[in-house]
Amino acid sequence: xxxxxxxxxxxxxxxxxxxxxxxxxxxxxxxxxxxxxxxxxxxxxxxxxxxxxxxxxxxxxxxxxxxxxxxxxxxxxxxxxxxxxxxxxxxxxxxxxxxxxxxxxxxxxxxxxxxxxxxxxxxxxxxxxxxxxxxxxxxxxxxxxxxxxxxxxxxxxxxxxxxxxxxxxxxxxxxxxxxxxxxxxxxxxxxxxxxxxxxxxxxxxxxxxxxxxxxxxxxxxxxxxxxxxxxxxxxxxxxxxxxxxxxxxxxxxxxxxxxxxxxxxxxxxxxxxxxxxxxxxxxxxxxxxxxxxxxxxxxxxxxxxxxxxxxxxxxxxxxxxxxxxxxxxxxxxxxxxxxxxxxxxxxxxxxxxxxxxxxxxxxxxxxxxxxxxxxxxxxxxx
Amino acid sequence: xxxxxxxxxxxxxxxxxxxxxxxxxxxxxxxxxxxxxxxxxxxxxxxxxxxxxxxxxxxxxxxxxxxxxxxxxxxxxxxxxxxxxxxxxxxxxxxxxxxxxxxxxxxxxxxxxxxxxxxxxxxxxxxxxxxxxxxxxxxxxxxxxxxxxxxxxxxxxxxxxxxxxxxxxxxxxxxxxxxxxxxxxxxxxxxxxxxxxxxxxxxxxxxxxxxxxxxxxxxxxxxxxxxxxxxxxxxxxxxxxxxxxxxxxxxxxxxxxxxxxxxxxxxxxxxxxxxxxxxxxxxxxxxxxxxxxxxxxxxxxxxxxxxxxxxxxxxxxxxxxxxxxxxxxxxxxxxxxxxxxxxxxxxxxxxxxxxxxxxxxxxxxxxxxxxxxxxxxxxxxxxxxxxxxxxxxxxxxxxxxxxxxxxxxxxxxxxxxxxxxxxxxxxxxxxxxxxxxxxxxxxxxxxxxxxxxxxxxxxxxxxxxxxxxxxxxxxxxxxxxxxxxxxxxxxxxxxxxxxxxxxxxxxxxxxxx
Ligand SMILES: Nc1ncnc2c1ncn2[C@@H]1O[C@H](COP(=O)(O)OP(=O)(O)OP(=O)(O)O)[C@@H](O)[C@H]1O
Ligand SMILES: [Mg+2]
Numbered sequence: 001x002x003x004x005x006x007x008x009x010x011x012x013x014x015x016x017x018x019x020x021x022x023x024x025x026x027x028x029x030x031x032x033x034x035x036x037x038x039x040x041x042x043x044x045x046x047x048x049x050x051x052x053x054x055x056x057x058x059x060x061x062x063x064x065x066x067x068x069x070x071x072x073x074x075x076x077x078x079x080x081x082x083x084x085x086x087x088x089x090x091x092x093x094x095x096x097x098x099x100x101x102x103x104x105x106x107x108x109x110x111x112x113x114x115x116x117x118x119x120x121x122x123x124x125x126x127x128x129x130x131x132x133x134x135x136x137x138x139x140x141x142x143x144x145x146x147x148x149x150x151x152x153x154x155x156x157x158x159x160x161x162x163x164x165x166x167x168x169x170x171x172x173x174x175x176x177x178x179x180x181x182x183x184x185x186x187x188x189x190x191x192x193x194x195x196x197x198x199x200x201x202x203x204x205x206x207x208x209x210x211x212x213x214x215x216x217x218x219x220x221x222x223x224x225x226x227x228x229x230x231x232x233x234x235x236x237x238x239x240x241x242x243x244x245x246x247x248x249x250x251x252x253x254x255x256x257x258x259x260x261x262x263x264x265x266x267x268x269x270x271x272x273x274x275x276x277x278x279x280x281x282x283x284x285x286x287x288x289x290x291x292x293x294x295x296x297x298x299x300x301x302x303x304x305x306x307x308x309x310x311x312x313x314x315x316x317x318x319x320x321x322x323x324x325x326x327x328x329x330x331x332x333x334x335x336x337x338x339x340x341x342x343x344x345x346x347x348x349x350x351x352x353x354x355x356x357x358x359x360x361x362x363x364x365x366x367x368x369x370x371x372x373x374x375x376x377x378x379x380x381x382x
Numbered sequence: 383x384x385x386x387x388x389x390x391x392x393x394x395x396x397x398x399x400x401x402x403x404x405x406x407x408x409x410x411x412x413x414x415x416x417x418x419x420x421x422x423x424x425x426x427x428x429x430x431x432x433x434x435x436x437x438x439x440x441x442x443x444x445x446x447x448x449x450x451x452x453x454x455x456x457x458x459x460x461x462x463x464x465x466x467x468x469x470x471x472x473x474x475x476x477x478x479x480x481x482x483x484x485x486x487x488x489x490x491x492x493x494x495x496x497x498x499x500x501x502x503x504x505x506x507x508x509x510x511x512x513x514x515x516x517x518x519x520x521x522x523x524x525x526x527x528x529x530x531x532x533x534x535x536x537x538x539x540x541x542x543x544x545x546x547x548x549x550x551x552x553x554x555x556x557x558x559x560x561x562x563x564x565x566x567x568x569x570x571x572x573x574x575x576x577x578x579x580x581x582x583x584x585x586x587x588x589x590x591x592x593x594x595x596x597x598x599x600x601x602x603x604x605x606x607x608x609x610x611x612x613x614x615x616x617x618x619x620x621x622x623x624x625x626x627x628x629x630x631x632x633x634x635x636x637x638x639x640x641x642x643x644x645x646x647x648x649x650x651x652x653x654x655x656x657x658x659x660x661x662x663x664x665x666x667x668x669x670x671x672x673x674x675x676x677x678x679x680x681x682x683x684x685x686x687x688x689x690x691x692x693x694x695x696x697x698x699x700x701x702x703x704x705x706x707x708x709x710x711x712x713x714x715x716x717x718x719x720x721x722x723x724x725x726x727x728x729x730x731x732x733x734x735x736x737x738x739x740x741x742x743x744x745x746x747x748x749x750x751x752x753x754x755x756x757x758x759x760x761x762x763x764x765x766x767x768x769x770x771x772x773x774x775x776x777x778x779x780x781x782x783x784x785x786x787x788x789x790x791x792x793x794x795x796x797x798x799x800x801x802x803x804x805x806x807x808x809x810x811x812x813x814x815x816x817x818x819x820x821x822x823x824x825x826x827x828x829x830x831x832x833x834x835x836x837x838x839x840x841x842x843x844x845x846x847x848x849x850x851x852x853x854x855x856x857x858x859x860x861x862x863x864x865x866x867x868x869x870x871x872x873x874x875x876x877x878x879x880x881x882x883x884x885x886x887x888x889x890x891x892x893x894x895x
Contacts, residue, residue, distance in 0.1 A: 226762045227754050234750070238739045244698060244730060245750045246719030 020356060021309075024302045027352035028316070031344040038340065044331040056326020057319035063326075065203035069275060071318030073098065073289070075212040076267025077296025078303065078310040079219050080136075080260035085305050086223060087256025088236030093139055093154025094264045094293030095285040096161035097132040101265025102272045102288065103165050104131030106173065106188055106279040109272070113192035120195050125269050132265015133258045135161060140257030144250035150257065158293070162285045169281045187280035197274035206274030213311060215263065220307040232256050264293065295321075298346050301353055320345065394472050394552035394584055395456045396420050397442070402451035404437050406793065408785030411437040412448070413608040419553065424575060424585045426595040426616070429605035430628055430825040431797025432783060435588050438605075439555045443475040444468040474551025476542045478558045478823070484531035488524055489513060492545050509548075516547050519581070520574050534685070536567035543574065553584040560589055561823045564683050564851065572598050590825045592621045604628055629827045636858055637833045640841065645674030648845035649695070649814045654704035656694045664690040666869035667704070672814070672845040677836065679860030679877075680849040683889050687869040688849045689731060692818045695847070696728040697721045698736075709813055722751055725813035729803055729820050731849070737803045740792035744784050745773040747791050748806050780805035781831060797828035804832055808839055815839060818849040833859060853882055867891045 036046035057067050077094040084091035091097075105128040112120055135157055142148035166186065175189040197206040223229035234242045235252040243249045268289075272279055281287050299317050303309030324338040397419050404412040411434045419425040427435045440446045442453065444462040452459050455471060462468050468475070482491050493509045510526045517524050522540045530538060539559060546554055556575075560568045575585055575598060589595055595602060596616060603613040604627040611627050625633040649672040658664035664687045672678045682688055693699035695706060697718040706714045708724060716724070730736035738747050749758055749769050757768045773787040782801045784794055791799060800820070807815065817836065821829040836859060840846060850856050856863055857880060864874045865888040872888050 225764055225766075227759050227764055228762055230746070230753055230764060234739055234742070237741045238735075240735050241737055241739050241750070244696065244718055244728065244736045246717070246722050248717070248719070 021304070023352050023356050024304075024313070024349050027348040028345055031341070031348040034344055034348075035341045038337065039331070039333065042333050042337065044333055049327045049331045049333070052330035053320075053323035053327040055323075056330075057323035061201070062203055063322065065201065065205040067315065067318045067322045068209050069204050069206070069318070070290075070321050071314040072206075072209045072212050072274075073267045073271055073292035074296045074299045074314040074317055075209075075216060075310060076270065077264045077292055078300035078314055079212075079216045079307045080263030080267075081297050081300035082303075082305050082307050082310060083219060083223065083232065083263070084136075084256050084260035085300070086236045087232040087253060087260075088239065089140070089143065089150050089253055089257055089260075091136065091139070091154055091257060091260045092151050092294075092297070093136065093157050093261065094296050095289050095291075096154065096158035096293070097135045097261040097264035098268035098271070098289045098293050099158075099161040099165050099285060100135040100261075101128035101132040101268030102279055103161075103168060103173075103268075104128050104265070105269035106191075106272055107168075109191040109195045110173065110188060113194070115194065117194040117196075120192075121197065121273060124195060124273055125266060128269025129262045129266040132268065133262035135265065136261015137254065137258040139261075140254035143257065144254045158285060162281075165279075165288070166281055166283060169279060173279070175278075185280075186283075188278045190278045191273070193277075195273050196277060197270065204275065206270075208270035208274035211270065212267070212314075215266075216307040216311050219263075223307070228252075228255070264296070267292070267296075290321075295342075298349060302349050317345075393582065394421060397473075397553055397584065398454045398457075399438070399442060400452045400454065402438060402441060402453075403449045404434075404441060404446060405449055406437075408789070409793075410608050412441070415451070415605070415608070415610055417603055417610065417613075419584045419586055421552070421582050421584045422579055423600040424579050424587055424598055426599035426602045427586060427588045427605065428590075428592075428595060428602055428624060428628055430795075431828055432795030433605040433628075433825075434608040435605060436557055439475065439557055439586065439588070442468070443473060443555060469549050469551070472550060472552035473555070474546030474549060474553070475555040476539065476546065476557065476559055478561060480538050480542055482530045482538060482541060484529075486530060487526070488528050488530060488533075488541050488544075489526045491530055491541060492526075492548050496549070512548065513544060516544055520547065520577050521570070522574055523570075535562045536564065536570070539563070539567075539571070540574075547578075551583075553586070554578065555586045555588075557588045558590070558823060559587070560591065560594055566683075568594065590823065590829075592624050592826070595624065596621065606630060625826055628825070633826055634830055637830070637837055639837055639859070639861075642675040642841055642843075644676055645843060647671040648674050648709050649847065650705075650707040651695070652705040652707070654691075654694060654706065655702045656690050656699055657702055658690055663702070664869050665694065665701070668866075668869070668871055669704075670864055670871060670874070672847055674813075674843045674845050675840055676861045677840050677846040677848050677859050679856035679863040680847065680866055681853060681856045681863055681885055681889060682851070682866035684851050686866045688818070688866055690869075691866070692728070692731065692816050692847075692849055695814075695816055696726065696730075722810075725811075727807035727810060727812035727815045727844075729807055729815070729817040731818035731822070733800060733803055738791055738799060740790070742791055743788045744777065744782065744791055744794070744802060745769060745787040747802055748773045748776055748787075751806060752810065776802075776805040776809055780835070797824040800824050800832065801828060804835060808835060811842070812839075812844055815844050815846045816849070817846060819851065820848070821850075821852070821855060829855075853885060856885075857882070865889055 032050065039046040039049050056063060058064055077098065081091055081094070105124040108124050108127045109120065139150050139153040139157055142153045143150040169186040169188065173188050175187055177189065178185050178187070197208055199206055200210060223233060231247050231252050232255065234247060235249050239249045279288070295317055299313040300310050302313035320342065324341060328335055328338055399415060399417040402412050402415040415438055417438065429435050437446065441448050444464045444467050453462060454460065460471060462471065483494065489506050489510050492513060493506060513526045516522065522544055524537060524540050524544060530541065533541070559571060563571060579585055587599055596619065599616045601613060602616050602619060602624065604611040604624065606628060651668055651670050654665050654668040655663060656665040668691060670678065680688055690699060694701050697716050701714060705712055708726060711724065713721060713724060734740065753759060753764065758765055758772065770787065777784060777787060780801050782805060783798050791802065821832050824832065836846060848856065848859055857877065860877050862874055862876055863880050863885065864871050865885060867889065868891065872891065
């Protein structure tokens with residue numbers, strides 16, 4: 001080996017990867033700064049607002065528990081997104097997959113009220129997992145075998161899932177009490193308490209949060225330590241070379257959407273068993289999911305599409321969501337401000353990701369990205 | 383920066399790079415390099431893979447910042463922060479990988495990103511006129527209205543050159559421009575380059591082919607390990623000198639091919655037909671056989687079905703008719719996975735696209751075709767200890783120059799990437815090897831190494847199909863030579879009976895059988 005080693009290369013690399021990990025955090029802070037300007041325009045005191053936010057998210061045991069409860073579905077969806085993106089497919093169908101998993105788990109929970117917890121809980125979780133897998137798998141099959149763009153198909157499957165949910169909750173699954181009393185609120189009866197996920201501490205925090213963290217670790221091992229994960233990543237990075245190397249590209253593309261959907265579906269099942277103990281709808285998807293199907297994507301990006309990075313990223317977004325509610329109450333800003341703030345964070349995080357990737361590419365000069373790039377526009381040639 | 387503005391008025395007379403240093407993680411790519419190019423000269427930059435040529439040129443073109451050193455144009459120190467900057471200073475660069483938009487026409491590509499003379503309205507007619515003028519002046523044959531995706535590689539390269547000239551490039555950097563060209567196209571390119579030099583342009587020419595450097599350049603600078611070994615007038619250099627300067631030792635420009643006992647036919651093609659990507663027949667009834675211990679060379683001008691032939695045998699393109707028989711088994715229509723388990727190895731022509739995963743590490747790439755085999759995997763779990771051992775072994779045995787097995791493959795030089803592919807394919811002890819353009823873009827010592835490995839594999843009884851546009855390579859390595867023309871084999875000759883003239887005639891379609 002006659003390549004002389006540059007002495008100061010190591011620390012510089014460390015610096016760069018540290019900076020890379022902190023970029024989303026800086027992006028969030030910048031977004032909050034812009035939010036502060038908006039608060040000023042709205043006539044509210046930003047300091048007061050943000051301290052209310054912090055208190056709301058972390059100020060008490062209950063607040064922390066609420067933050068973690070909010071983070072849980074984000075983590076389920078986010079880890080699924082990591083798999084899909086590593087496999088080179090974009091899964092925008094988290095909402096529909098959450099709903100599919102929740103509806104499936106709900107059906108089983110309502111149908112088998114006599115079953116003991118040790119049997120019914122795993123069964124509901126498995127059914128939710130499978131329903132999500134099916135919902136992701138449809139998009140996967142359409143992509144792999146009919147070349148249908150997965151962004152379009154997952155979005156359309158979201159709509160189908162929501163309409164299916166609305167139909168079931170206004171019909172076959174509707175709470176009989178609602179029908180008798182004539183109020184017809186579209187929700188199911190409360191499930192039998194045997195289906196309740198155990199609580200971790202005497203708050204709303206349920207075992208689903210722990211399950212999500214365990215899964216994130218397992219998926220990390222799956223992606224980087226197993227031959228299947230290796231193949232998923234190979235297909236995501238270079239389908240042509242993968243095919244020439246004997247990997248069935250279509251199968252692995254499909255598999256990554258199946259697994260991605262399955263995790264979101266499991267997340268949906270956990271939501272109904274651990275938190276709501278029933279299913280309900282306001283007609284839209286977000287009524288039930290709270291937008292977790294989309295926020296989970298952002299959490300995954302925030303976590304650099306790494307399952308372990310997605311854990312703190314989900315907590316941060318959970319905190320943002322919970323804290324924002326508190327802030328709204330404290331300084332009396334319109335609720336649309338909260339949506340705007342959320343949107344700002346998304347734009348800044350995704351934007352900083354694209355920018356830092358550009359920089360990295362500039363440094364290398366060759367078109368490349370460590371993970372399948374989100375930005376598809378070609379580098380403009382001057 | 384007033385000095386930069388005033389520079390714009392004057393043409394580039396002289397560009398100097400002084401004491402350029404550039405480090406990458408684990409590598410000192412440029413180590414105090416002094417380099418100079420003057421108007422009217424073609425200055426060749428020679429060096430093995432990884433010597434630092436592209437890095438140096440990327441610095442000159444503003445893609446990288448040097449860690450140390452200065453660049454001066456006509457004696458004035460300038461700072462080049464970006465390609466836009468370089469272009470404004472009159473520096474243009476043709477990368478090995480073109481950067482054209484395939485769905486736009488030639489004119490549109492040239493005009494892209496430039497202000498229009500009519501404000502917000504496009505002035506494509508004006509641009510078209512100027513392109514016509516430029517292509518006449520420099521002998522660059524291009525149809526301005528053609529869509530880029532329809533153009534052959536050589537034509538795309540001419541568009542890139544036009545684009546640079548249109549933007550007023552006085553200094554043009556060409557990074558391995560001939561690697562993708564047919565011999566004819568190389569001649570045309572050289573005519574253009576000579577004309578440009580006569581018009582007072584400065585040209586920097588990078589190539590691994592010594593005869594090209596000797597025929598086109600006025601001066602040569604040889605780099606080794608990131609340092610300048612020597613700059614000398616081309617007239618004072620010989621092929622052997624340059625090879626020795628580059629490698630630092632004597633290089634065998636020809637490998638010994640000891641006689642081997644031929645075995646049974648291992649690869650047999652019977653009346654094979656296949657379509658090209660455009661859906662027209664590219665293979666039109668190819669029949670041949672390769673015996674164990676034999677290298678069959680496929681010569682031909684590129685685009686006569688060689689690519690399709692390789693892909694059909696490798697299971698990447700379905701044949702429309704005919705049969706493929708490997709070791710007595712009809713493998714027609716088999717998946718790539720089954721074929722590689724059956725003993726087929728494939729060195730693809732487009733290695734960056736079909737051969738490697740650039741964002742994977744060297745180790746992950748080496749294991750690409752046997753990561754599910756014992757002992758590298760137990761069940762679904764990968765056995766990293768064994769994989770590391772295997773990778774380190776191959777890195778040592780095949781002399782792959784890399785900081786470590788964990789280095790991302792994209793950080794390796796072209797020749798070392800090709801050695802990685804070769805290591806992966808040959809280590810599986812294949813029965814049949816398809817080697818497509820195995821030394822394209824690879825330096826002379828790596829070429830020598832790859833040639834020796836192919837000959838060693840032949841001694842082990844592998845049947846090799848060697849597809850190459852490089853006649854020297856074909857004549858050097860093959861036992862028999864088949865010439866392809868318009869999707870057919872126009873003739874097969876024994877190596878010791880073959881002459882360059884005869885092969886040339888056959889490649890042009892003569893000697894039809
Ligand atoms: N972006 C990068 N990151 C890390 N190392 C790099 C990078 N680019 C180049 N290198 C390393 O720097 C050295 C010089 O590479 P360079 O591409 O300049 O070589 P070259 O002379 O152009 O070789 P080739 O003939 O193969 O094109 C090599 O060891 C290469 O691995
Ligand atoms: Mg190079």
